[in-house]
Amino acid sequence: MFSEMSSMFVQSFWETLIMVGISGSIGAVVGLPLGVLLFLTDRGGVLQSVGANRVMGFTVNAVRSTPFIILLVAVIPMTRLIVGTSIGTAAAVVPLTIACAPFFARLVETALREVDRGLIETAEALGATTRQIVLKVLLPEALPGIVAGLTITFVSLVGYSAMAGAIGGGGLGDLGIRYGYQRFLPGVMVAVVAILIVFVQLVQSFGDWLVRRLSHR
Structure with missing residues (x-):
């Protein structure tokens, strides 16, 4: 019985790692440029476009304000379309990614707002293109804040992944519901x-260490 439970814990932890790792990575790839666009198109931004900013902002806020358990159910048709099933670890990655991307985008936007406005104006005065401003000024200067935001995102995903167990998403949450509750x-x-507590502590500690290293470059 003990060996059986141990193997289930190992398998469930591995499934949680897969869900968090894949959804966090895809969410970061989507959320980073989205956060940059939110910053650039805002009032006074390099690519100021109030209309586009409002549309993106509304979409981001709409997804972020939707409780994750509702989002899990709402995107089941999309999940089936993408992975062919609505249960299991692969299926859980879809709603986790959808929840992750806008969440991280807002954190990226916040980090970019902390960049000294004078640096951006100087780059513009020197004739830098938007691409150069983003890659050589904004992202390098905001990198510690972006990494801190990514850490927060991964920590949040751990909690979301446990919630995914409510609809058979696999992982530690599913194990806790099936055996601990049912x-x-x-x-x-x-x-x-x-x-989960230990896992979150490890993720947070690593993220904090990385932020400190980047802040003292």
């Missing part, structure tokens, strides 16, 4: 929570 095994639930 089969009345509180020890399993406690173990799942303990593992």
